[in-house]
Every structure is written in C-alpha cells, then in structure tokens.
Amino acid sequence: MNIYAIGDLHLSFDPRIEKPMDIFGANWERHDEKVKESWCRQVSSDDIVVLPGDISWGLRQDEAMADLEWIHNLPGKKVITKGNHDLWWTTITRLNRLFDDITFLQNKCYMEGNIAVCGSRGWICPGTEGFDSHDRKIYERELLRLSLSLEDAKSRGAETIIAALHYPPTNDKMQGSGFTKMLEEYGVKTCVYGHLHGKEAFKNGIRGTLNGVEYKLVSLDYLDGRPKLIFRDENTEKEAQQSGGETQAAVNGKVETEGMKTEF
Numbered sequence: 001m002n003i004y005a006i007g008d009l010h011l012s013f014d015p016r017i018e019k020p021m022d023i024f025g026a027n028w029e030r031h032d033e034k035v036k037e038s039w040c041r042q043v044s045s046d047d048i049v050v051l052p053g054d055i056s057w058g059l060r061q062d063e064a065m066a067d068l069e070w071i072h073n074l075p076g077k078k079v080i081t082k083g084n085h086d087l088w089w090t091t092i093t094r095l096n097r098l099f100d101d102i103t104f105l106q107n108k109c110y111m112e113g114n115i116a117v118c119g120s121r122g123w124i125c126p127g128t129e130g131f132d133s134h135d136r137k138i139y140e141r142e143l144l145r146l147s148l149s150l151e152d153a154k155s156r157g158a159e160t161i162i163a164a165l166h167y168p169p170t171n172d173k174m175q176g177s178g179f180t181k182m183l184e185e186y187g188v189k190t191c192v193y194g195h196l197h198g199k200e201a202f203k204n205g206i207r208g209t210l211n212g213v214e215y216k217l218v219s220l221d222y223l224d225g226r227p228k229l230i231f232r233d234e235n236t237e238k239e240a241q242q243s244g245g246e247t248q249a250a251v252n253g254k255v256e257t258e259g260m261k262t263e264f
C-alpha cells in the first residue's frame, strides 16, 4: 500500500459550471486527462490518494457530484480535505455517506493499519502581509481542527502520521507557525499542502524537512498533473523485490509555468 498526493484538481465536469482552466497556463491544458492518465498508471486499488483541497468549482453539492464521481471512478482509496474554493462542501456526515472509497476529513483522521492521514483546510499564517484579526480567528479555528484530527490519530494508536493541509503551513517568509509546531509535537512524518499556483507562488512554499517534519507542495500545476508518491509501504516494497518486480519510482514535479495567470 502506497500513499500518493495531489491537490487543487479544480474540476468542473458539471455542464452548468463553466471554468476553462487552460487560461492559467500550459500546465492546465487538459489537466483532468493528464491527472487521470498518470493516476491510472501509478495507483493500484489498495493505495491511498490524498487530495488536499480545491477539488471542484461547483458551488453546491449537486454541482460538484460529477467531479466527485470522476474521482470515485479512479483507482485507490481517496482522502479529501477542504480547500478555499470548495464551496460545495456540505456537512461531513452527508459527504461521507456518498462513496465507500472517498473519505472527507474534518476533525477526524483516516486510518489504514497503523498509518493515519490527518488534516484540515489551514489558513494564511501570522507574519503574512495583511494578516488581521479576522484571519487570526480563522487561523485559530483551523489549528483547533487540525489538533482534533491529530488527537484522533494519537488515540487510535497511529504509528505513522501523514498530514494534509490546503494552505501552506507557514507564512510567505516560510517562518514556523502554530501548524508547524503542532505537526512537530505530534511527530508527523510528512505534511502535504497545495493552494500555491504558478512559478512565483511556488517559491513561497516550504519544501524539505523542518524539525523532523517533511513538507511537500503537491498542487496540480507544481506536480504537472502527476500524483506524487509520499509514502511507500515497506511490505509492498519487499513483496515487489521478492517477486522480482520493479517498485514504483518516486515522481518528481516538473515545473513549467512561465507567464501563467495565477489569480485563483
């Protein structure tokens, strides 16, 4: 069982939703087909794909259903957290009744064996230009949601914790935040996040290891549409080696985003 991640699918399969994405640059041309092709090539039915937000342009749940169905029809188990554009997001109980292979995360964790996937939407962090008292309120609430999710993982005996946030867990100067502190306290192995689009924005995203936590930007255009392998199950690897098969190589995001529009 491997875990992959890709955020910001920004789908709009419902004919009522008109949101052509190719105006945002070359990485968004036929972006859904690109994701599907790469996803189907890499992911098997017992793998997990984490989708940290900005899933659908739909405004209501019925307008997002075609996009959720599309995700449902792809291989693997999916874990979804909310992004700032996911206005269709209704109640967590209602969403979690929709598909047996899609878990929507809110205040809880998703467990598979002794591995937990935790998460919340996140928010812009203190120190970001213009951060005001309104931001502070939302930031605090998102911190609370993340702590509930991590606490759930801890109480269920998780040995490995993967965290998924939609917003980057630091400010634009990449300074630590309440989120990074919390991830460290709970011994999170890897934190994936999205939200950043375009070459200039990518520069503001923390990547690499800070105080024991590994950070990975997984927005669709950063990954050029290829779900990123973020956790490889050692047992799967051993089995593959024993049977003489090749293990899946990690996918490196190739970035070609010069001159694209990024205001979404």
Ligand SMILES: [Fe+2]
Pocket: 054, 083, 084, 085, 166, 194, 195, 196, 264
């Ligand atoms: Fe976003």
Ligand SMILES: [Fe+2]
Pocket: 008, 010, 054, 083, 195, 196, 197, 264
């Ligand atoms: Fe996005």
